[in-house]
Amino acid sequence: MDAARLPVTSVDVAVVGSGIVGLGVAYAAVRRGLSVAVVDRADRPGGASVRNFGHLCIGAQIGPARRYADRSRDLWLSLGAAAGFEVRRCGTIVAARHEDEMAVLTAAAADGGIDLLDHREVLTAAPVAPDRVIGGARILPDLQVDPRTATRQIAEHLTRRGVEFHRRTAAVAVRPGVLTTTRGEIHAGTIVVCVNHDLDHLLPEVAEDIGLLRCALDMLRVRADLRRPLTAPLLTGWSMLRYGRFAQQPLIAAVRARLHTDRPDLAAVDVNQMYTQFPDGSLIVGDTHERAVDVDPFRAEAASRLLLAATEDLFGIPAPTVVERWTGVYASGPQPFVDREPQPGVIVLGVATGIGMTTGLGLAEERIGRVHGDLGVRDMSIPRSTRGAQ
Numbered sequence: 001m002d003a004a005r006l007p008v009t010s011v012d013v014a015v016v017g018s019g020i021v022g023l024g025v026a027y028a029a030v031r032r033g034l035s036v037a038v039v040d041r042a043d044r045p046g047g048a049s050v051r052n053f054g055h056l057c058i059g060a061q062i063g064p065a066r067r068y069a070d071r072s073r074d075l076w077l078s079l080g081a082a083a084g085f086e087v088r089r090c091g092t093i094v095a096a097r098h099e100d101e102m103a104v105l106t107a108a109a110a111d112g113g114i115d116l117l118d119h120r121e122v123l124t125a126a127p128v129a130p131d132r133v134i135g136g137a138r139i140l141p142d143l144q145v146d147p148r149t150a151t152r153q154i155a156e157h158l159t160r161r162g163v164e165f166h167r168r169t170a171a172v173a174v175r176p177g178v179l180t181t182t183r184g185e186i187h188a189g190t191i192v193v194c195v196n197h198d199l200d201h202l203l204p205e206v207a208e209d210i211g212l213l214r215c216a217l218d219m220l221r222v223r224a225d226l227r228r229p230l231t232a233p234l235l236t237g238w239s240m241l242r243y244g245r246f247a248q249q250p251l252i253a254a255v256r257a258r259l260h261t262d263r264p265d266l267a268a269v270d271v272n273q274m275y276t277q278f279p280d281g282s283l284i285v286g287d288t289h290e291r292a293v294d295v296d297p298f299r300a301e302a303a304s305r306l307l308l309a310a311t312e313d314l315f316g317i318p319a320p321t322v323v324e325r326w327t328g329v330y331a332s333g334p335q336p337f338v339d340r341e342p343q344p345g346v347i348v349l350g351v352a353t354g355i356g357m358t359t360g361l362g363l364a365e366e367r368i369g370r371v372h373g374d375l376g377v378r379d380m381s382i383p384r385s386t387r388g389a390q
């Protein structure tokens with residue numbers, strides 16, 4: 001047989017895309033004893049699911065995002081244990097640099113799950129410059145993973161559980177029961193398309209109907225001379241403008257107005273000043289946001305310089321050494337979640353804002369549960385597939 005062709009394959013569930021949403025669908029399906037095939041056009045994980053901070057920002061979500069995030073939390077913990085990667089139960093530190101930011105944190109903390117921190121406690125948790133913060137908070141349920149290893153190890157774990165992965169295999173067309181790829185057809189009762197921002201390449205009518213754009217983010221990994229390790233992901237007032245739990249507070253208007261007046265340069269690149277530290281001690285620095293149908297391949301260095309200067313100022317350190325730069329891209333739409341069934345048995349699933357690591361596993365679990373039966377999140381066992389490739 002031609003090695004470039006797939007064997008004739010028939011499965012219960014075919015998944016397009018092996019980012020965190022596609023992996024979540026595969027995990028949900030295999031836990032229900034279903035046979036699963038995943039195709040990805042890339043040779044290895046390279047999409048948004050490896051380009052992010054690895055910050056699972058659960059306690060700052062509201063509404064459906066919080067429901068998916070809570071489900072994801074259980075699933076991340078169970079996957080970490082089963083697949084052998086670390087899921088840190090560290091919470092998130094939010095550094096407040098102004099009284100108006102402290103007021104927003106105080107209002108948000110009233111609902112529980114967020115502990116306020118005084119000046120000394122923030123300095124103990126995060127190596128920020130003492131004269132740059134006045135207090136802060138810890139978001140208790142939050143987790144941290146290394147996205148570069150976690151996605152790879154989840155895929156390896158699912159392979160051991162019988163999921164077929166077909167890499168360097170692009171989906172080119174989809175119709176009920178049949179997924180056409182560059183290597184042949186896969187027959188499946190349920191086909192789940194999890195291609196993030198590239199939905200317009202495969203199902204343009206769905207992408208346009210939803211109003212999906214691409215959001216490009218400038219990211220850096222740096223070596224920085226921090227006073228001590230960062231014990232958890234670190235957010236700032238800029239982050240409060242984005243995450244629902246803080247952004248819904250009436251007092252946030254004062255934070256937004258002040259930040260935009262004081263730092264129009266950071267506001268112009270739509271900054272979310274935040275940090276996570278990798279196991280090797282390097283610091284992930286982010287990020288900027290630019291929305292368009294297509295991402296401009298030529299990135300202005302000025303945005304990275306702003307992020308680095310903001311980092312020097314917050315931590316009170318000399319200029320960090322940049323180790324890596326990259327552009328991350330995620331789908332951006334008017335609604336945070338994409339869940340469409342354009343044809344019977346063809347499901348389009350995704351996260352159209354920057355919280356897919358936090359919510360993607362829960363979204364996938366809930367959606368597959370609606371088609372193939374709810375298991376309850378506590379049942380994390382994975383039966384072996386009974387029906388594989390034929």
Ligand SMILES: Cc1cc2nc3c(=O)[nH]c(=O)nc-3n(C[C@H](O)[C@H](O)[C@H](O)COP(=O)(O)OP(=O)(O)OC[C@H]3O[C@@H](n4cnc5c(N)ncnc54)[C@H](O)[C@@H]3O)c2cc1C
Pocket residue numbers: 016017018019020021022039040041042045046047048049050051052053054055056057169170171172194195196197198201202217219287327328329330350351353354355356357358359360
């Ligand atoms: C810089 C950055 C920072 C972020 N930080 C965070 C964070 O800290 N916390 C958080 O919760 N979220 C964060 N996010 C958002 C989160 O990373 C994304 O929402 C999530 O990873 C999206 O997962 P996905 O599976 O939909 O997409 P992806 O991971 O992009 O996977 C899509 C896959 O589909 C494949 N594909 C596309 N088209 C085809 C085709 N036709 N055929 C076959 N395969 C195809 C691609 O090769 C890719 O592997 C961040 C995103 C970015 C970019």
